[in-house]
Amino acid sequence: MQGVLAALPAAALARHADGQTTHPSEQPVNRDNLGGRSVPAASQPARDDYHPAFFTQAEWHFLNAACDCLIPPDHIGPGAVQAGVPQYIDRQMATPWAAGAEWYMQAPFFDAKPEFGYQSRLTPRQQYRLGIRAIDQACRQEAGSPFADMPAEHQVDILRRIESGAITSPDLSLRLFFTSFLLANTREGYFCDPMYGGNRGMEAWAMIGHPGARADYLDWVGRDGPYPYGPVDIHGDDA
């Protein structure tokens, strides 16, 4: 970890101190000693009075604005922000995954084709920290204001150009940050179990007719008509 950090531009390290915040979602899964049966961690559904633990206020504004662009609310279903996706991503920043603890993170670091997997020296936390900073910098150069303060159409245009590789940064691959983190984590948070902070009220599941943690609708396969029951989440609450 020290070696990885040493290789980063000095400016990028400025706001790294709070990356170590511990979070309730980091609590280990309860296991008994009677055969390894386990239960999930406590439920932490999305809430109105949420305060981000990892993201700064400026980053939090970016994240909310970006999520709103990626999945806006409409007549079909809720938007990503309503569903709690920024809260989900902030909570994920406290997990071992976000620290790169589940990956091989040693040198050498090559530019390689996607099929060779993740090659960056950056942990997911560093991806977000540097990625948001780089995008806001690009927005300030182009329009004089950070991403969150731009009009919606302009925001979507910026994201499109990042995805296509037209906007780049010397700090990291913005394209990789967008596709592998911002967009991928937004999708996860939108359809995750509500215990992780996203998919508030299981509305995303209800939207697509997914039964959730019931994990079973075999009796309806081959029958005409829609599946008649709403979803249930891992902690047993049903919609």
Next chain:
Amino acid sequence: MTDPARTKGRLAAAGALLSALGIAAVAAIVLHRPEPRLAMAMTGTGDARHGAYVAVLGDCAACHTAPGGTPLTGGVPLETPMGVLYSSNITPASRTGIGRYTFVDFVRVMRYGVRPDGTRLYPAMPYTAYARMSDGDLRDLYAYLRQDVVPVEQATRPSTMRWPFDMRWPLALWNLAFHHPAPFRPDPTRDAQWNRGAYLVTGPAHCGTCHTPRGLAFQEAGLDEHAQRFLSGSAFAGASPVDLRGDGAVAGWPAADIATELKTGRNRASAVSGPMGEVVEHSTRYMSMADLDAVAVYLKSLSPASAGRPLRFAPSGETMAAFMAARPAGRGARLYMDSCAACHRLSGLGEENTFPRLAGNPLVLERNPDSLITVVLGGARMPSTAGAPTGLAMPPFGWRYGDADIAKLVTFIRTGWGNNAPAVSEGEVRAVRRHLADTMAYTQPQSGQ
């Protein structure tokens, strides 16, 4: 005319005499050391190989081998309302085991619950059933314990029974009242297979220790088929061993299904759980099919415990139809669909040899719901046996639902698909949960935000 004072004096003297006689009688009972009567042939050595099988039949390991401990060195705690008993070391260690026991000493323990030094055992040791074991089986068992078991010195932990239960001499009176140390007598009107089953069930296998209800003095309410409540279902420590008589669902199975359940821990429609899983794991899976068939035949011959009891299962398609029509019967049905149906199916029929069928299931239909509640709260795991090696497990649900919801869920299971067992209250669930709390950290539901 009689002098009232003299009459009084005579009465007092008579009373004193009677008291003295009473005390003497009690002392005689308490101090009496029973001398087992054995056939002359018993002086020879036993067959240790067959004795090992007798040890399986008697499930000695269930109480005398601690999980992960040295075999037969004891130390397994048995919790009773009066305190904790610890099983003893029955390896042939000379100081702390049974190394110095003569065969007569051994028989005295097995049939009368009296140690060589005269100490009486609590009837937690099922000598009330072992008394029926044949001289030959006891001799072979003795030979096995002495010759084939490795002697390990390990002192038996003293029991923590509270006063007055820590005194053992009253057990002599208990024995006088409740223990009938008569050997097993075959019923000449029945065939050899039935008689073998009767011997196994009432003797070495001591099924009644768990499956027969107990009276006020913790005596079993019957020791064989002549007692109406013998094997009619019981309740202790969060478990409710099922009714094995004619009105229980087990007796409704074909004999082959009963034998298969005992041999493999599961059959087409059901599976064992809880303490019975341990019985299968340590004992019945090693029993010969001939013996298991005999057990099944004997169990199926037992009459209903009470003649007027209504039929507890009459298959009905109504429950399944309600699910498919999106009108499940209340919250219990909804919880079943959310948490149980993926395996046990909306039809309640489960999957053969894999997920137990709940429609007509003995554990579900048992009057006392404790075992069912325990399984729902804490989950279950089938024993791994040669015939069915996969130890299929059911996850716990105690973390997911509170007592009121569990009560609704269990009540639904007990009344769905034609099951007709009494409803379960929130208080009953709370009591079982409290009991499990010591052993299972996950039985409390986890609160949301």
